Amino acid sequence: MDPVAEHQQAESPARTHLSQIPGFTWTPFERDDLPEVADFYATVESFDRNPERTSLADLQDFWDSPRSVPEEDTLVARDQSGRVVATAWSGCNRSVTDVREVFLGGAVHPGLRGRGIGRLVLEWELAHGRAWHQTSRQEGFGPLRMRLLAPVDQDDIRDLATRAGLAVARYYFEMERPLTDIPNRDRPEGILITPWDPDLADEAREVRNQAFRDHWGHTDASPQMWADRLAATAFRPEWSLLARDADTLAVVGVAMNCAYEQDWSDDHRQGYTDELGVLRDYRGRGVARALLVESMHLFTSAGMDAAALGVDTENPSGALGLYEGLGYRRRASTCIHELQECAGASRFTRWCPSPARAAHVPGSPATPAR
Template sequence: MPDTESTAHLRLDELTGISWRPFPREELPDIAAFYAECERYDDNPERTSLEKLQEFWDSPRSVPEEDTLVGRDQDGRVVATAWAGCNRVVTEGRGVYLGGAVRPDRRGEGIGDAVLSWELAHGRAWDDATRREDYGPLVMLLSAPTEQTDVRDLATRHGLPTERYFFEMTRSLEQLPDVRDMDGVHLTDWDASRSDEVHVAMDEAFRDHWGHTDTTPQMWQEEIDSHAFRPAWTVLAIDDATDRVVGAAMNCAWEQDWEPQGYTEGYTDQLGVLSSHRGRGVAKALLAESMRRFKESGMQAAGLGVDTANASGALGLYERLGYRPSASTCMHQLTR
């Protein structure tokens, strides 16, 4: 029988010398430094910035006072975090992101087991308390570097099997592919007046991808308001006949990753092309133009992430364009 949330919280409270409370906003710099220590130790390809934590905390759809806990020792140092981010605005699939961590020198004491138990119990309790008949399944997700076996074993023991593998991929910008003309489609700059149209097009383009649920207008606005989003790097594909957005490369700068990876990088966070316009070289052109913009801005590399089981052939396209895997992560998932 899985733990109830109250039982799981008692397990946390029984850990000697650690006190727990939700993330206070004024303590986010401390928590960001804690994540940096853990991610450096684990060689995690995705780093957590203070800005990212602040954006989470400030989002109208976040409830940090319910979904987060930070554990400190008697000297006030952060020992662990428990983070079960419940996506309250999407009902097609009720997503819970499990993002806890334990300081490297305190691992092996059972803290991680208690943290994950609370995260899962919190996700189940939230779903039970708010579920309606027309809601989709509860999906709880935990991402980890493929080689981080301690976390992966913990996830498996708690009933979260490995569901998917992803590559982080990168390529140098020393030599760029040509941006060729496409039949009936042209590329253009990001246009804020088309934001809603791009939103609809990207949801449509990703609808056949694993794990996709359409984003709400609020979620979309948060993406384009993010500190990492780079409008000047972002590229749209427009149908000549209809003036409709048929694809986009939504590009970002994850600056917190640059120092640990050893180079600056423009990152294609989302690349989508409508199914009606696939096979015309639109995705290749979007990436090639993105690379040109990255290089013009002084970046050393272009990066992106890919689901290795993506049926669209995306991995092959990226490899042909010179991208090579730089890291591997996996997604553990529990669905009920």
């Protein structure tokens, strides 16, 4: 049996269960669907008070990425009037093999919850991820890791995830500080803080990868993943920074700053530090602090009202203390539920404990509630 047919056969029971929901028609995302899908996510995420919102630009970035296969990994449900009422999203990261990641991002309209639809959506997402892993796995490939992100207080999706076998793996704080009383620029000795330079993008990628290898959930960014990150609508190169050794000019730290306009309100706009990394040998010298302070000044010059970022509450580098010392305060909490299959398992009933390393999936939108 060819891999496509084998994949379809493996996930067929779960797909059949979706097709049996009365009044729903399920089809893969088409690019023309994206404006309606974005409006649907806006409704869902507003209802759930999700701190991370999904924009039309996010969806278009996903669709246009060479890494994405929306015709396989996504489904959108419409009711008999043609309205988008649910999505199923099992995003398989095909560009890395040491860990085979799947992002679970489906949602159900708030008015249709409590009917078991979310359970069937998650059933298909898990079946799709497993089938992809089973049919495309090769010798030397790592374990399958499926993750779902949710606000901490969103009991419905978290209960659904737990019952499906996705245990809580990590908690995150979304933090913010007003752009008032910004600290003065204080350059660490022997370090230059310079604007983002596209000619150094690959060196910055390697620094980012090295800096995060001792962090939970980390996956090295492949060249294609990095290209997607730099091409993302939200990325702001004019706000982003490099830290460089003053003697060698080697890149030793990076601050990737973004504008998630879907999270803004009319009177509150944020500059968001999406990734902040410093090589281990340069930690403890104030490099991360200098990158953040310079970012605040750039945000202020751009007319932003606040600086924001997210942090793993168990970050091993002491990042939470650094951020609190600079005036950042928690405004929301999220958590990751995770299910991981051991590499080489012949069936999907053997599961590994969550590894005590690695982080989020770059470029993935937050998982809305079902």
